[in-house]
Amino acid sequence: MTGHVEPSSDQLARFLxxxxxxxxxxxxxxxxxxxxxxxxxxxxxxxxxxxxxxxYQRYSEGVLPILAGLGGGIEALGACHGTLIGPEDEEWDxxxxxxxPGTTTFxxxxxxxxxxxxxxxxxAALADSRLVRTTATRL
Numbered sequence: 001m002t003g004h005v006e007p008s009s010d011q012l013a014r015f016l017x018x019x020x021x022x023x024x025x026x027x028x029x030x031x032x033x034x035x036x037x038x039x040x041x042x043x044x045x046x047x048x049x050x051x052x053x054x055x056y057q058r059y060s061e062g063v064l065p066i067l068a069g070l071g072g073g074i075e076a077l078g079a080c081h082g083t084l085i086g087p088e089d090e091e092w093d094x095x096x097x098x099x100x101p102g103t104t105t106f107x108x109x110x111x112x113x114x115x116x117x118x119x120x121x122x123x124a125a126l127a128d129s130r131l132v133r134t135t136a137t138r139l
Contacts, residue, residue, distance in 0.1 A: 003031070003128035015133065019103040025075055025136040026106065028096040031128040032056060041120020053093070055125035062118035063109075070109055072100045075136075103133070 007015065032052030038045035044058075067073065075097040083090055100106045109115055 003126065005123055005126045005129055007131070016103070016107070020133075020135050022102060022135065024100050024103055024106065025134045026098045026100065027130070027132040027134055028094075028098065029080070029092045029130040030056065030094045030096065030126060031091065032093050032125055033127045036121075036124040038120065038124045040123050044118070044120040044124070052125040052127065055121050056094075059118055059121035059125060062121065063115065066109055066112060066114050067098065067100075070101070070105050072098060072105060072109070075099050097136070106133075 033055075034052065036050050036052050036055035038055075046058075050058075064074075077096050078094065080092040080095055083092070100109070110119075
């Protein structure tokens with residue numbers, strides 16, 4: 001099975017065109033590689049093998065200050081323990097809910113030079129992922 005780590009150009013175009021306005025929460029479902037693959041970002045390779053989870057931690061350490069500087073933050077983070085409803089072979093390691101002031105803030109973050117410089121850790125870390133924009137509200 002081929003993993004989904006980056007959006008297609010069509011997905012990105014729809015994401016930008018269908019901006020719901022206002023604050024958003026991005027639902028991240030993450031499945032890590034057993035061993036991180038830095039072939040697409042050799043400049044970030046730590047020089048010794050690391051797990052996908054370790055590579056994602058490096059990504060998180062770099063992205064959190066960028067996110068905070070734009071007024072965003074982590075709403076929830078947790079380990080996944082099986083899929084009750086969904087494809088039999090679709091299993092996730094972690095779930096992260098990330099709040100942004102809006103879609104434009106998300107785009108600003110992922111386009112920033114600071115983000116681009118660390119994004120390779122995310123790509124190296126993940127075997128598969130889902131990224132879903134929501135307009136979550138507090139109950």
